[in-house]
Amino acid sequence: MYAAAAALVVAAGLLWRSRLLPLSSFIAKYGGDALWALVVFLGFGLLLRRASTWRVALIAVCFAFSIEFLQLYHADWIDLIRSSRIGHLVLGSTFNGPDLIAYGVGIALGAWAERAWLRASRGAERIGFPVDGK
Numbered sequence: 001m002y003a004a005a006a007a008l009v010v011a012a013g014l015l016w017r018s019r020l021l022p023l024s025s026f027i028a029k030y031g032g033d034a035l036w037a038l039v040v041f042l043g044f045g046l047l048l049r050r051a052s053t054w055r056v057a058l059i060a061v062c063f064a065f066s067i068e069f070l071q072l073y074h075a076d077w078i079d080l081i082r083s084s085r086i087g088h089l090v091l092g093s094t095f096n097g098p099d100l101i102a103y104g105v106g107i108a109l110g111a112w113a114e115r116a117w118l119r120a121s122r123g124a125e126r127i128g129f130p131v132d133g134k
């Protein structure tokens with residue numbers, strides 16, 4: 001489920017950033033960042049199947065924020081990676097504080113969707129909360 005969802009979000013993100021959609025520059029930029037963070041959440045969800053939704057979300061936030069702060073570091077080797085299309089999509093290039101908010105939105109959306117899906121499909125054992133709210 002996570003791999004398929006991540007593939008769909010990657011496709012949506014590439015379309016989002018392609019300029020084929022008539023989006024404002026604000027929506028294009030920060031929506032794309034939120035989608036990137038959603039893929040990060042889904043990737044960790046795939047790798048950490050037994051972890052709670054909130055633990056996966058916390059790990060995803062730490063990872064996304066680390067990538068953003070890594071953009072303050074510039075050395076030839078990492079800038080060479082960033083100069084490729086995939087390197088730029090994964091690592092970015094320039095630190096921008098508001099990106100952190102977009103990452104939080106994307107990861108929160110993923111956590112909310114996972115929680116809703118788990119409650120609807122098989123209960124809340126991964127979520128860490130009982131289904132009846134007790």
